[in-house]
Amino acid sequence: MAQEDPQEEPFVQFKDVQKTYDGETLVVKNLNLDIAKGEFLTMLGPSGSGKTTCLMMLAGFETSTRGQILLDGRPINNVPPHKRGIGMVFQNYALFPHMSVAENLAFPLKVRKIDSATIEEKVNRALEMVRLPEMxxxxxxxxxGGQQQRVAVARALVFDPDLVLMDEPLGALDKNLREEMQFEIKHIHENLGVTVVYVTHDQSEALTMSNRIAVFDDGVIQQLDEPDQLYEKPVNTFCANFIGENNRLDGEVKSMDEGGLCTVALPDGTSIKALAVNVEGVGSRTALSLRPERVRIAPEAGSLPNIFPARVEELIYLGDHIRTRISLCGNDQFIVKVPNAQGHATLKRGATVDVGWVADDCRALDP
Amino acid sequence: MAEPIPVSANGAPGTPGATDTPDDDVSSLKARLRRAERRRRLTAMLLVAPLFAFLLVSFLIPMGDMLLRSVDNWQIPNVLPNTVERIAAWDGEALPEEAVYAAMAADIRAGKESGEIGKAATRLNYEVSGARSLFNKTRRRIERIEPPYKAALIDIDRRWGQPDIWQAIKRESGPYTASYYLAAADLTYNAEGEVVAVPEYRQVYVELFIRTIWMSLAITGLTILLGYPVAYLLANLPLRYSNLLMILVLLPFWTSLLVRTTTWITILQSQGVINDILVWLGLIATDERLQLIHNKIGTMVAMTHILLPFMILPLYSVMKTIPPSYMRAARSLGATPLTAFVKVYLPQTVSGVGAGSILVFILAIGYYITPALVGGETGQFISNFIARHMLVSLNWGLAAALGSMLLAGVLVLYLVYNKLVGIDNMKLG
Structure with missing residues (x-):
């Protein structure tokens, strides 16, 4: 859907936003973030990374210590929450327990003094949208729990806001329901074209739903990218570790080669060809990142720039793939996913096997 | 216990007798359940037995006895048995005949001997003022009189020649009486035996009941007004501040009631702290110091302060369960802070307000010490009069009638509350 368009004015803009609670540590450090109209942007990060604080500042429940937040080109720092016109879905749903579902949905319309016929129509439409017409x-x-969740989503959308914030809305649901709701929210977003800012610490949720993901850590956006880019091209070790499974090999840059590649020497003397993504230069420390599914078992000699002997330590059968722990270049926690495809390599525990990968899949990142 | 095991072994599908064994199984299961539950019930009863016995002896029996006193009329039928027997035939219009006077003389003589006559005299004095002195006078001369007794008694005191004393005896000759309750409601009998209001200058209790109720309502209202914001702060402040605040709420709660009441005397009296400050500030002249105590103001101020924790604690326990996200959700949906509070927060605290109100009101309506110490004449509650009738005037029947009316009022209130809010919703912290 909505992609970054340099001509278009961003719908939501964080400009040099800082936030501190105690006057000593910054929870959010110099945040700059543009969100386009109609975009589904996820703020992903571990707890305490500042993502919820950002959302609360956008909703108006926290004030930024410094910097500006613009909504549709208008600074909203001094606009109280009820005048921002932003829909919000809370972690525990926050459905008013003393009101019926219909009254909950009618609440944002009533405070806007909309006539009762329109309210009834909109409430019914919202209930149908979340497939709860009889409730x-x-x-x-x-x-x-799932029904409450849908009502909470409907309530945040019933007054036709342009922006909807969601604060870990699926955290309280069990796994199956969570996946179902992920698709449902995604479809609602696609049908309505509303801008969504979604906060979660669940990476698969972020990957499933988002147009773009902002990975937060330590009050800073570590990487802002589309889901596939984020997974396949992490720009630093934190993102590589946080999103998906990652094999990490620590070493030192020996030489910078042409084509953006570099050669990295590991402590045991092995030298690996890698893509220089985030390294300072020859002699600097680096952490190599390699996805487990990009490792090939028993490649033909000479077909890949990186081929090393490894010892099979452990095999775990997981149905669609076999999770294999191998000992490689002095790292005995190296994971390889062997797909359970026809004619896949059969490994035995304790056996020695050659493994290899292309240089582009092995990213040299910050240590 | 061993019986079902072979049954279930035989009860395997396809074996003969499988059709009738389930019934045996079920009934023995029920019997076992009953037995198990009986044992549990017995244990539970044994656990509460000591407290129950204590309450029975120290609370329920005395209370039942007190309630009985409000209708008990033993003095007249027991001390004046002959008179009661003879007076039954009297028409109540003209003076009774000689036989009744003779019976009365005999009763007074017997009563003088047993020393019981004074009790009947006191009892009759509640009905006809002056009855006690009439009996005392008659008792002193009873040995000297001779028949005909009608003339002799009237000769001792001409009040024997008026029908009202005889009407009272006839009316109150049964074992039970309603007159204590009538007196407690400022009612009495007229000469025709009809229930009428007592003369205005003697009306006390209705006004007192009304005052007790409206002052208790006002105190309840004040505790809501003062306690609600405090409870809100307690529930929403960060822990280290709310703990301190909680201690400030509980500290007076743990302090002796008497200490707190007397503290209010020092603060409110005309030479007290508030008046001194006002005089010092020049707001009032020293000879026009405000009367803040020994009146309704004193009672209200002191009781509001003393009962405040009973409002704050239930409110707090309810507010503690309301997550801040409700208010946030309301705000994000477009409600102003005031609307969000009125439409979303307030309705969720209703059960707390109800619990606190009922608690404060019930405590206030029966309050004794504080009104007694700071209430003066105008700030007295009904319980102060109950105490006075118990301790000073020794009219226990009237005290019991007033007390049971108060108890009935509280019970009615409790039922109404249970109907409206549900006693299950009452959270007391």
Whole structure:
């Protein structure tokens, strides 16, 4: 859908935003972030990384210590939450327990003094959108977790906001329901074209739903990219480790080669060809990042720039693939995913086998 | 216990007798369940037995006895048995005939001997003022009189020649009486035996009940007004501040009631802290110091302060369960802070307000020490009069009637509350 367009004015803009609670440590450090209209942007990060604080500043429940937040080109630092017109879905749904589902949905319309006929129509439409048309008269407590979740989404959308914030809305659901709701929210977003800012610490949730993901750590956006880019081309070790599974090999840059490649020497003397992504130069320390599924078992000699002998330490059968722990270049926690395809290599514990990978798949990042 | 094992072994599908064994199984299961539950019930009863016995002896029996006193009328039928027997035939219009007077003389003589006559006299004095002195006078001369007794008694005191004393005896000759309750409601009988209001200058209790109720309501209202913001702060401040605040709330709660009440005397009296400050500030002249105590103001101020924790704690326990996200959700949906509070927060605290109100109101309506110490004349509650009738005037029947009316009021209130809010919703911290 909406992609970055340099001509278009960003819909939401964070400009040099800082936030501190105690006057000593910055929870958010110099945040700059542009969100396009209609985009589904996810703020992903471990707890305490500042992502929820950013969301709360956008919603108006926290004030930024420095910097500006613009909504549709308008600074909103001094606009109180109820005048921002931003829909919000909370982690525990925050459905008002003393009101029925329909009353909950009607609440944002009533405070906007909309006439009751329109309210009824909009409430019914919202209930249909989340596939709960018969539930209007129930109390939130009489609904299942998934149903409450849908009502909360409907309530955040019923007054047609241009921007909807979601603060870990699926955290309380079990795995199956969570996956179902992920698709549902994604479809609602696609159908309505509303801008969504979504906060989660669940990377698969972020990968499933987002147009772009902002990976937060330590109050800083580590990487802002589309899901596939984020997974395949992490720009630093934190992102490589945080998103998906990662094999890490520490070493030192021996030489910078042409084509953006470099040669890295490991402590045991092995030398590896890698893509120089985030290294300072010859002699600097680096951490190599390699996805487990990009490692090939028993490649033809000379077909790949990196081929090394490894010892099979452990095999775990997982159905679609076999998770294999091998000992390689002095690292005995090296994971390889062997797909359970026809004619896949059969490994035995304790056996020695050659493994290899292309230089582009092995990214030299910051140590 | 061993019986079901062979049954279940035989009860395998396809074996003969499989059709009738389930019934045996079920009934023995039920019997076992009953037995198990009986044992548990017995244990539970044994656990509460000591407390129950204590309450029975120290609370329930005395209370039942007190309630009985409010209708008990033993004095007249027991001390004046002959009179009661003879007076039954009297028409209640003209003076009774000689036989009734003779019976009365006999009763007074017997009563003088047993020393019980004073009790009947006191009892009749509640009905007809002056009855006690009439009996005392008659008792002193009873040995000297001779028949005909009608003339002799009237000769001792001409009040024997008026029908009202005889009407009172006839009316109150049964074992039970309603007159204590009538007196407690400022009612009495007229000469025709109809229930009428007592003369205005003697009306005390209705006004007192009304005052007790409206002052208790006002105190409840004040505790809501003062306690609600405090409870809100307690529930929403960061832990280290809220702990301190909680201690400030509980500290007076743990302090003796008497100490707190007397502290209010020092603060409110005309030479007290508030008046001194006002005089020092020049707001009032020293000869026009405000009367802040020994009146309704004193009672209200002191009782509001003393009962405040009973409002704050239930409110706090309810507010603690309301996550801040509700208010945030309301704000994000477009509600102003005020609307969000009124429409979303307030309705969720209703059960806390209800629990606190009922608690404060019930405590206030029966309060004794504080009104007694700071209430003066106008700030007295009904319980102060109950105490006075118990301790000073020794009219226990009236005290019991007033007390049971108060108890009935509280019970009605409790039922209404249970109907409206549900006693299960009452959270007391």
């Amino acid at each position: 209007g008269s129930r109390r939130p407590a009489q609904l299942s």
